Amino acid sequence: MSLPKISLPSVRLLSSIHHHQQQLLLPSTSPLTGPKRAVSQGEYRRPGQPKVDKFPWQPINFGFSKGFDGVKKHLALLKKEFSDRWVGPQGKPILEHMLEQNQVLWEFRGPESLEQWTVSSDQEIGGQSEVHLKLGKNQNTCLLYGTLSSTPPRDGETRYSGYCTMRSKQPLASFDRKKHYDWSSFNTLHLRVRGDGRPWMINIATETYFSHQKDDIYNYFLYTRGGPYWQDVKIPFSKFFITHRGRIQDDQHPLWLDKVNTIGFTLGDKADGPFQLEIDFVGVCKDYAHTEEFAYEVYKRNPEI
């Protein structure tokens, strides 16, 4: 059948060859059973996830009330978009857009701000970590808390486990079209957090063109001090390195700021136990003193054989 999974641990570095082999050697099913996922969606099945055997139109909800509310919401968004063009780029006057040095992207001042974030943990692959997101006291901050557990799920192919993450949802324009953040006039990420001493990782996902780049994420570390005092963290965008599916890549290039999709925070420091992170706000700013373009070498460091 497929490659023996017991003696060969999951191959990561040689993944491209082995994934194709695994796909080719799967047992063939009759053509009338469930649909295979299209090539454009990718053939990678997350370890431990059951295979979804539904036709593409089955998960969609075709209800009436949903349709009516949706039409109202989307028409309002469309109207706002048209009127924003008259004010200036992205709804701000041109002078403000050109001269602004600081922009607050997410501040947690009410329950609706939590709607913009998604939390997930390794329970998706069968692990035992829990994560929850709630508004802090005084409704002024958000508190991401939970428990990490790094026992890997017993599905035979997962070796490491124990992570929790919070990711912002992609901004949507009218009719659920994807919108991107444009941070090209800024060069530093500014956060105000209060952690408990654990090292977190910030993930920024940008809009990509090729389907192979779908899991490209730009990462950097967020070290928290712990303690009762708030911590201002400023990370220039030139420090973010690119990773693909969690593996740092050899060919590095700076983060392009003109089409940023999501930002996220991940914890995976292999220390089992409860964790918490409070975030006051997330903003971007332009630091005129920071002139570095990229912190890592761009030339080819591992030439081919």
Add this chain to the structure above:
Amino acid sequence: MKCARCLLQLQCLRLVGQSARSAAQHGALLRSTSSSQPDMLHNTQVLRRFHGSPACAKRRPVPAEFINEDDKKRDKSLVTHDDLFEQVAKEVKTKATFNKVVDVFIKRDIRRRGHVEFIYAALKKMPEFGVERDLVVYNKLLDVFPKEVFVPRNFIQRMFNHYPRQQECGVQLLEQMENYGIMPNMETKVLLVQIFGEKGHPMRKYQRIMYWFPKFKHINPFPVPQQLPEDPVDLARFSLTRIANDLDAKVTVYQTHIHPDLCSFSLFSFLPVLTPGIQSPSQMQLLAQHSPSRPVFVEGPFPLWLRKTCVYYYVLRADPTPPDEKVEEPFDPERCLAFPLQLDLDLDRDFGDEESFDVEDLDEGPVFAMCMTSQGDQAVLNQWISGLQQNNPILGQVPTLFRLDAGPRELQGPADTESAHQHRTDPGPQREERQPEEDEEPRRSQGAKW
């Protein structure tokens, strides 16, 4: 040779019979037995070619303690080769025993049959033996690979992933090193070149480790040493200076003697409980300015993680002053003569720099002091407060409330003063009675002065 083997067998049967055996004795035994083996086996381990038949193949000595077991359980499953480690598991697990097992494997077979499974088993067992952060052990494990066999010799071999299982095994070894944050050294590189050649996957992985590790080694602005202090007071001192965020802060250790009748363990009733606390001069100033009519809170325990250990600290804080009571102190220009503290520049021609964010400032109230203790009970915290009172006399007049709760913690804000668990205290003239928030046995006040 035969007599040497018999000697081995006798000695090892004695070994197996006894239950407790120190690791040093084992090592000594093996060393003595191995010295009786022919020299041919161990000087040319590194550069031997295995394509020809070695001369002494028939006289491969196998340590007798493993002869009987191996013959019996000749299982052909594809699971990890744990049997060698399981036999050692009966004794105390140290680095010496681990090295011994690796040596036994190396000397067992000149062709190192099953080395891939052995290495995977060894990698899995490393944390049990406590050697997972030891680079020497990793190098020794890498030495198990036969040298020069897996080096590709022409372009076709280089193209087609020569010996993929062994390359994957090498990569997994390096990945375990990477997971534990161990930097490889020159010996690792030499071994990798000898085993896999310069263009193999393990070498690439080594190059990646050597590129990224130095870049990320010192990026933590609040570094935590690998070896945390063992003494809880030293650990508390380190963590309190870390969270105090002030270089002028001073750590003081307060002692508490728990009354014998209150403590359930009579053994520990006479040991003092040491509570390190920290306070900086600016915090003392803030506390002195605090109005006595408004209470201060002792909140906790808050978690603080230092690598894999979690310590808990308690905070003495107050609610933020309401805006009407806030007193704007004017800047004292003589406080700092080196440069002006306040600059009023009127720049007409420039748009100016906007440094602040358009976000309302969170005012959570001042923090006056912090302490760290594993036993967060009333006696200890009361002792801390009385100790603080020596430097901050205002604590004698201010009511102190305790909010001790486990679970995800944040500093509680002013809106939460109406929580149901609060108990108001009467500010007595000299000794105030502090009632616990949680239901605990009524404890006697700790006003007793030392």
